[in-house]
Amino acid sequence: xxxxxxxxxxxxxxxxxxxxxxxxxxxxxxLWMFVTSIKPTDQIRTLxxxxxxxxxxxxxxxxxxxxxxxLTFFKNSLFVALATTVASLxxxxxxxxxxxxxVRFKGVKLFSVAMLLSQMxxxxxxxxxxxxxxxxxxxxxxxxxxxLAYTTFTVPLCTFMMKSFFDTIAYExxxxxxxxxxxxxxxxxxxLLPVSLPSLVATSLFAFLNAWNEFMFGFVFINDEAHxxxxxGISLFKGLYQTDWGSMMxxxxxxxxxxxxxxxxxxxFLIEGMTAGSVKG
Amino acid sequence: xxxxxxxxxxxxxxxxxxxxxxxxxxxxxxxxAASQPAATSSAASGKKVELRMSWWGSDERHERTQKxxxxxEQKNPGVTxxxxxSGFDGYMDKLNTQIAAGNAPDLIQMGGNxxxxxxxxxxxxxxxxxxxxxxxxxxxxxxxxxxxFEDKLYGVTLGVSSxxxxxxxxxxxxxxxxxxxxxxxxxxxxxxxxxxxQKLGKGNYxxxxxxxxxxxxxxxxxxxxxxxxxxxxxHFDNQDLINWFAMWDELRKAGAIVxxxxxxxxxxxxxxxxxxxxxxxxIQSASASQIFGFQELTQDKLGLTVYPNGPAGxxxxxxxxxxxxxxxxxxEHPEIVAKFMDFMVNDPEAGVxxxxxxxxxxSGKIRDALAAQSTPxxxxxxxxxxxxxxxxxxxxxxxxxxxxxxxxxLQLTSEKIAFGAKxxxxxxxxxxxxxxxxxxxxxxx
Numbered sequence: 001x002x003x004x005x006x007x008x009x010x011x012x013x014x015x016x017x018x019x020x021x022x023x024x025x026x027x028x029x030x031l032w033m034f035v036t037s038i039k040p041t042d043q044i045r046t047l048x049x050x051x052x053x054x055x056x057x058x059x060x061x062x063x064x065x066x067x068x069x070x071l072t073f074f075k076n077s078l079f080v081a082l083a084t085t086v087a088s089l090x091x092x093x094x095x096x097x098x099x100x101x102x103v104r105f106k107g108v109k110l111f112s113v114a115m116l117l118s119q120m121x122x123x124x125x126x127x128x129x130x131x132x133x134x135x136x137x138x139x140x141x142x143x144x145x146x147x148l149a150y151t152t153f154t155v156p157l158c159t160f161m162m163k164s165f166f167d168t169i170a171y172e173x174x175x176x177x178x179x180x181x182x183x184x185x186x187x188x189x190x191x192l193l194p195v196s197l198p199s200l201v202a203t204s205l206f207a208f209l210n211a212w213n214e215f216m217f218g219f220v221f222i223n224d225e226a227h228x229x230x231x232x233g234i235s236l237f238k239g240l241y242q243t244d245w246g247s248m249m250x251x252x253x254x255x256x257x258x259x260x261x262x263x264x265x266x267x268x269f270l271i272e273g274m275t276a277g278s279v280k281g
Numbered sequence: 282x283x284x285x286x287x288x289x290x291x292x293x294x295x296x297x298x299x300x301x302x303x304x305x306x307x308x309x310x311x312x313x314a315a316s317q318p319a320a321t322s323s324a325a326s327g328k329k330v331e332l333r334m335s336w337w338g339s340d341e342r343h344e345r346t347q348k349x350x351x352x353x354e355q356k357n358p359g360v361t362x363x364x365x366x367s368g369f370d371g372y373m374d375k376l377n378t379q380i381a382a383g384n385a386p387d388l389i390q391m392g393g394n395x396x397x398x399x400x401x402x403x404x405x406x407x408x409x410x411x412x413x414x415x416x417x418x419x420x421x422x423x424x425x426x427x428x429x430f431e432d433k434l435y436g437v438t439l440g441v442s443s444x445x446x447x448x449x450x451x452x453x454x455x456x457x458x459x460x461x462x463x464x465x466x467x468x469x470x471x472x473x474x475x476x477x478x479q480k481l482g483k484g485n486y487x488x489x490x491x492x493x494x495x496x497x498x499x500x501x502x503x504x505x506x507x508x509x510x511x512x513x514x515x516h517f518d519n520q521d522l523i524n525w526f527a528m529w530d531e532l533r534k535a536g537a538i539v540x541x542x543x544x545x546x547x548x549x550x551x552x553x554x555x556x557x558x559x560x561x562x563x564i565q566s567a568s569a570s571q572i573f574g575f576q577e578l579t580q581d582k583l584g585l586t587v588y589p590n591g592p593a594g595x596x597x598x599x600x601x602x603x604x605x606x607x608x609x610x611x612x613e614h615p616e617i618v619a620k621f622m623d624f625m626v627n628d629p630e631a632g633v634x635x636x637x638x639x640x641x642x643x644s645g646k647i648r649d650a651l652a653a654q655s656t657p658x659x660x661x662x663x664x665x666x667x668x669x670x671x672x673x674x675x676x677x678x679x680x681x682x683x684x685x686x687x688x689x690x691l692q693l694t695s696e697k698i699a700f701g702a703k704x705x706x707x708x709x710x711x712x713x714x715x716x717x718x719x720x721x722x723x724x725x726x
């Protein structure tokens with residue numbers, strides 16, 4: 001496009017101003033969460049809230065790590081989220097491949113639309129049916145109940161993401177592999193997956209995040225301390241009348257940390273993966 | 282070819298996964314669905330009983346309740362009770378799910394919405410156990426009535442609370458004003474409040490502006506022989522309300538109560554903002570058990586008293602149950618459940634462990650046991666609850682069905698008048714119109 005330099009500069013500035021606005025909008029809650037977690041209790045709720053902390057304290061972190069079962073919750077969440085990620089990845093790789101390569105069969109298109117439609121059902125509606133299923137399978141209060149439930153939530157979108165990515169890979173690559181004597185499973189693992197690394201990362205992050213953040217099912221399916229995940233665990237700091245905001249925020253900071261670290265390292269893949277899927281999907 | 286292979290593989294894999302996850306899938310009875318996977322032995326030795334109990338609350342309540350459970354297990358070998366506790370957020374949602382799935386805990390802590398669950402037929406009728414296993418004859422009759430529907434008892438009160446006037450005794454002393462008597466009147470109230478404000482000077486007030494407080498209004502109406510609500514109708518008229526607001530307006534103009542702008546900035550409901558804690562206001566309305574929180578924040582001595590009397594005597598609302606322990610109608614061991622309920626409210630040892638984590642214990646016996654080792658604040662609270670139990674008129678108080686909306690409406694009306702935005706009579710007229718709309722809405726529900 002033809003534009004004067006001045007105009008160009010103006011648009012650049014505008015872009016950055018808008019982006020800055022958005023990042024403040026996104027970061028402010030996190031900043032406030034962190035600030036609250038290091039405030040002494042008497043400064044947390046005052047008439048003039050401020051970002052400045054007079055005497056920062058790690059007391060709340062100490063309380064969370066040593067005075068509560070936070071580490072158990074963390075371990076449980078990590079296990080459930082990782083298991084969910086692996087399970088949904090395995091299913092969605094095969095399902096995505098089938099949906100992408102076998103369009104010529106009847107019902108395949110219909111199936112993929114149905115899968116997406118299943119995403120439109122609000123999760124809470126599934127609470128009671130799933131609870132009944134888990135109860136009849138004697139899975140209440142086990143990790144398996146959560147892993148199964150979360151996997152069913154993430155599989156449709158994961159499959160769709162994988163399918164979209166496989167669609168972009170030329171079929172000729174597979175043909176040549178087949179000529180060289182590669183089996184079908186070999187094709188998926190040796191040819192397709194290495195090139196779809198970005199999409200794999202994006203898909204697994206999606207699955208992991210979903211499982212990590214889920215509250216309602218973790219709250220309802222799990223009854224005892226030993227199996228409780230992080231999200232209901234954090235809500236334990238909240239009583240009916242009083243809430244231990246400092247500890248709650250400290251626990252929140254600690255539970256956001258792994259996600260932040262993962263994102264920092266995988267961000268590059270994530271962005272590529274997202275665009276790769278969406279453009280040609 | 283490959284298609285079929287994958288499908289079989291995936292199917293096989295998922296089946297083995299499921300099988301591995303559910304080792305105990307073969308005992309398909311209700312027990313096996315319970316939280317403890319080790320329930321397998323229950324069938325073998327008929328005497329073993331496994332119960333589940335759910336409640337919400339704070340850390341302290343969790344700890345103390347667990348201790349009481351352990352004590353009960355010691356005294357009743359063969360019984361194990363698994364606690365399922367959480368915060369209040371989501372508690373009811375979880376319970377609804379469990380009830381829908383027929384898998385609710387045997388013992389359930391309930392709040393004021395007990396009737397909703399009685400209507401759903403989710404709660405166990407405890408009447409057969411009253412008198413032999415479960416003893417409630419020591420309780421104030423109103424507390425039993427609160428959990429009785431169609432002559433059947435569905436819950437046992439765990440704790441009592443009551444609305445009250447919380448006062449700063451040190452301010453009364455400083456101003457040389459006698460402490461409120463148990464049978465004081467609205468005239469006494471006005472004189473005390475005026476005197477405190479005058480003697481202590483600028484920035485100090487005799488009382489918060491209670492015209493916006495629903496509990497205060499309820500007891501005022503009671504003291505003139507009226508009522509806020511009964512059986513779908515309101516039982517007061519414009520003039521009653523005009524008198525109410527006029528009384529507070531008079532005090533406001535005399536500088537005896539907290540002006541509107543100060544009250545909004547320092548709401549009495551926020552413990553750490555309340556001016557009573559800072560020694561600037563002598564009286565406010567509060568739930569009696571809140572005195573612990575207030576007393577913690579001040580050196581001044583705090584006290585509790587009843588609302589003033591009117592021409593019809595005391596209008597105090599009788600003490601209310603904060604929480605109940607109820608049982609799921611599908612429980613397999615109703616008798617042991619009833620025994621545990623009785624243990625929670627009547628066993629002195631359990632009573633001492635629980636303390637007032639759920640409000641003041643309903644049984645006078647337990648209150649006495651607690652008073653022996655209690656702090657001065659405990660004693661103030663216990664004495665007050667006993668006082669209210671004795672003086673409150675023997676009516677069964679009916680709560681306004683859309684309570685939250687009614688409270689907001691009253692608050693709004695009071696603020697309009699306090700800020701001088703609208704004269705009293707037109708505000709009251711508007712209030713009545715809105716209130717009648719609320720009544721219609723409640724009827725439609």
